[in-house]
């Protein structure tokens with residue numbers, strides 16, 4: 001969800017105003033996913049590297065997370081959304097950790113949309129923590145074992161990965177899981193990424209041929225795809 005800061009700066013507003021507007025865009029995006037029958041949405045809200053931002057912005061983002069959860073969780077709960085927070089929680093304040101736990105507990109029985117919020121997350125962090133789990137329990141490091149130890153092991157790999165804000169990079173998001181994801185880059189700043197922009201991304205995704213290492217002819221003869229899932 002990139003581009004909040006630029007959205008605000010263009011309007012001579014403080015960056016945190018852009019993050020607030022970003023929450024509104026996310027609310028619409030979650031609803032659009034529900035309406036379209038999308039089962040899983042994973043967003044990158046705060047990266048392991050975002051601690052390097054000015055302290056006011058970091059504390060603004062922490063406060064916005066806690067405030068947004070207190071406002072949004074009742075609606076998410078009513079709409080069948082199950083929240084999961086993915087990332088290193090130990091570095092977060094007790095207050096933030098408590099609010100994440102509460103939000104997860106409140107929505108734990110929901111089944112319509114799995115909504116993963118990556119917060120204090122990094123793709124490298126996830127790979128390293130998964131490897132450490134295997135080492136600590138004396139397991140052999142295989143693709144399948146690492147896959148099971150990943151913080152996102154409760155969901156399959158993403159089909160479509162969207163980055164907003166015009167940058168053409170992954171920036172340490174889902175490094176392991178995006179191996180076969182279709183990538184979509186939008187020039188829209190995140191607060192401007194509306195339902196029409198989401199629909200456009202989905203339409204482009206639908207037009208792509210996903211071969212998962214196979215040939216086009218193989219796909220056309222078998223009539224279905226063989227997603228790569230580590231055995």
Ligand code: IPE
Nearest residue numbers: 001002003004005006007045
């Ligand atoms: C939101 O966009 C991403 C977060 C870390 C919350 P940015 O804050 O990176 O916005 P830009 O890239 O400065 O416009």
Ligand code: MG
Nearest residue numbers: 002003005165
């Ligand atoms: Mg940015």
